[in-house]
Amino acid sequence: MIYTINDLKVGDSFETKTLIEEKNVETFGHITKDLNPAHFDSEYASTTMLKKRIAHGMYVGSLYSRIFGMEFPGKGSIYLGQNLKFTAPVYFNDEITTKVTVKELFIEKNRVIFECVQTNQDGNIVIKGEAVIMPPKK
Numbered sequence: 001m002i003y004t005i006n007d008l009k010v011g012d013s014f015e016t017k018t019l020i021e022e023k024n025v026e027t028f029g030h031i032t033k034d035l036n037p038a039h040f041d042s043e044y045a046s047t048t049m050l051k052k053r054i055a056h057g058m059y060v061g062s063l064y065s066r067i068f069g070m071e072f073p074g075k076g077s078i079y080l081g082q083n084l085k086f087t088a089p090v091y092f093n094d095e096i097t098t099k100v101t102v103k104e105l106f107i108e109k110n111r112v113i114f115e116c117v118q119t120n121q122d123g124n125i126v127i128k129g130e131a132v133i134m135p136p137k138k
Helices: 022-032 042-046 057-061 063-071
Strands: 013-019 078-086 095-106 111-119 125-134
Touching: 013 063, 022 057, 057 063, 057 078, 057 125, 063 078, 063 095, 063 111, 063 125, 078 111, 095 125
Parallel strands: none
Antiparallel strands: 013 095, 078 125, 095 111, 111 125
16 A cells, blocks of 8 residues: 555554564675674674674664555655664564654645654664655655
8 A cells, every 4th residue: 555645644653574684684785885894704793792793773774765665655755864873783583673653744745754663572672763754645
């Protein structure tokens, strides 16, 4: 389904779950050229405060894009802005729940502000922030 600004109400939400797989983290790193050893080198990662390799924060944060562009509001939506705060590490094989909730509607400007929260399988918030989206006209 595709949602226009007239279909949305404050409090409406959508969520999806994603398993963070090593192969996808490595692909993201190669695409972006971010080969930081925190993501690629187990020996190095074991010497850090996190103790093991972690996913790129921006990889996990990019999961919002699928929701906005394909599901809620859906195809035809334009991503205008995003802020993210990384609050906990994401490890390989974590299951991340990505949830977006309509926070404000600006009908005359066709803009929606979404609250964005991602949690891991233990319910810990790993990323939070807000996005500004221009939903499709029809």
